[in-house]
Amino acid sequence: MNGDDRWDDDVRVAYQLPIEGEEQARNRAIRRLRSESVTRRRGMGAWWVDPDALRMPPALAAACVLAVLVIGAWSGAAWMATRGGRAPLLSIATLPSGSTAVTFVFRAPGATRVSLVGDFNGWDPDATPLARATTGEIWTAQIPLEHGLHAYAFVIDGRDWEPDPSAPLAPVATFGRRNSLLVVGEDQAL
């Protein structure tokens, strides 16, 4: 073994020797790093993709998710309300007698009385009152109807005549406002 080889062995041994105070030095360095403020990437775009941008307790996160769901449900209900009950509201069933039972549904927020008028009841506002459903805004009535074409409307609080928003309209407003049309007994009633 020449002098160079011996020198190499000494260096290798020296590297493998434990350094006094190394453990304490590492712990100090970690504490310092944790205490230092981290320099984040700048800009809103960076914030949105930063995984550490938001930190919150799990309970708060769950509350936020619940709030989002509630707001979504409320918005959906409000949107449906603005559509004014345009969903198909007529329910039609054939009765054993051969006539047809038709359930009329009308949404009238704030109304105290709603009735159905049409050629089937002589357009008498007192003949066919609708019953208020449990939700408060929905009014319904079921009546048997003969086959054929029927014109009808709803009367709110004895004053305002309104057509059915879900039904076809009559082509002519003879007495001021158009009526709705209902066909019973054709291939497909509407």
Added chain:
Amino acid sequence: MRRLLALALASLLLAPGRASGDESEEARLRARLKPELATPLIEVVRSAAAQGLPTAPLVARALEGASRQAGDAAILDAVRRYAAGLAAARRALGSTARAAELDAGAGALMAGVPEDSLASLKRARPSGSLVIPLVVLSDFVARGVPVANASNAVLAATRAGAADPALLRMRERIHERILRGEAPTGASREGLRELLMKTPGTSKERGSREPREKGRP
């Protein structure tokens, strides 16, 4: 001979029923209206009955006017015009047209749909009921679709063999488009295009244009 006897017997049995039906309608008019209005109205109703036209829509119109507190002159005028509309509808749809078809046809005619369009519809569906096509047509006109576009849309759909449920779906789609803010003309064109694309036996190309009426460029 037996058939003749049966027909005569049936006529005898049915005649009192019809008479009582008319009397019932007249009684309803007299019960709800002042005599000075009920009397001329009953004349209109009797005249319509003599022509074989349905009278129930006339009575209903008079009662509607009374319930809406319309003036006597307005009620009488509306009933007279409707009786004329029923007669015109029968001219266009033929003597075999049912009461509901005449009722729907009269409404369409009074909204400005020409008699030719009703006759074309009858030719497009000679044996089936025209009540739904006429109701759909009336609804289009009521929602602002120009009469020519509305007539062409319903006629094209009927000629393509679209059944009543398909016509009703087309009506709903066009209604939704109009509610979303589309112009009624464009909405009816797109509604017709969608229907024709889904109707068997029609090509997509056919759905992209409106049909031409006879004599139209």
